[in-house]
Amino acid sequence: MxxxxxxxxxxxxxxxxxxxxxxxxxxxxxxxxxxxxxxxTIQERLNQMNVTIEAELPEEELLGRHVISKKVPLTEEAAAGLAEQQSLRLTEGGEIISELLEPYPTTSEQFWTELQTFLTTYVYQGDEYRYGHFDPETGQMKLYQTFKDKTAYTFDEDPLVLWFDESQQIIGYEQSYYEFEELDGREREMLSSLKALEVLLNDQLIRANQTISSIEFGYYSFFSPQGGVQVFAPMWRVMVEDETYLVNAIEGSVQQIT
Structure with a gap:
């Protein structure tokens, strides 16, 4: 050598x-x-336009995928470990319908803490559900499941509906349960929260002197389930004044929902 x-x-x-x-x-x-x-530069544009951001800008992973969910029929085994102060019934579709034997009281001062206690005690995997919307006319509160601690908003379906009486006591609920997983394939680069605001700026959906009150990352489905499966896209939910926009974190497209 x-x-x-x-x-x-x-x-x-x-x-x-x-x-x-x-x-x-x-x-x-x-x-x-x-x-x-x-x-x-984005922050400078917002400052120059006198746009106020009241919410803290979240920092999320810059890579992600679409998510799918499939409904899982609930069984007597799932209901067995729940609080006994309720009458439970399983539907043919695998939902749980509960009627409380005694109303569950809530107070305005401690409502969210009391709600969380109710969910973990009375509802199967209750800690996986997040508040979505309350309808004062019907006394119904709609909650959605989470995936990786982020809310997954299902299309035209309400995974958990709580029923309230006139005294704001919980008197029952109807629950469905879903399993989530990421779609196969390579991870895609996702927009940061500031980049999502830039998309809205470029589309002139954020204007001078406006206030951004919230910006949250979650998953949204916009189509009816096919074969019991729903597809969710990662989205930034941005509230500007009284308007709410969804910015697709992968594609950058925008949808206005209010």
Missing amino acids: DWSKTKTIFIVTFLILNLFLTWQLVETNSANQISVITEA
Whole structure:
């Protein structure tokens, strides 16, 4: 073996490797700097327009996928571990219908704490559900399940509906349960919360002197289930004054829901 030639090859190889790693480092730093500059520019635009952001801007992973859910029929086994102060009935579709033997009281001062206690005590996997909407005319509160601790808004279906009486006591509920998983395929780059605001700025949906009261990341389904399966897209839900917009975190498309 010609050790001199071998040594030269090793030296050249290491030099090429070092150059490649240096180039990668420079590219990464440049990309990070561009991202920081871009986000600073978005913030500057908002400041110049006197737009107030009352909500804290969440930081989410920048890679993600669409999500699918499938309804899981609830059984007597699922109902067995729930609080006994209720009369439970299973439907043919696998839902639980509950009628409380005694109304569950709530107070305005401690409502959300009391609601969480009710969910974990009376409802199967109750800690997986999040508040969605309350209809004062019907006394019904609609809640949605979560995936990775983010709300998954189902299309035309209410996974959990609580019934309230005139004294704001819970008197029963109807529950469905879903299992979630990410779709196969490569992860896609997702918009940050600031980038979602930029989309709304560019579409002139955020105007001067307006207030952004909330911005939340979640999953939304806009189509009826096919074969019992629903597909959810990752979305930023942004409330600007009295208007609520959904910004697709992958595609950047916008839908107004109020």
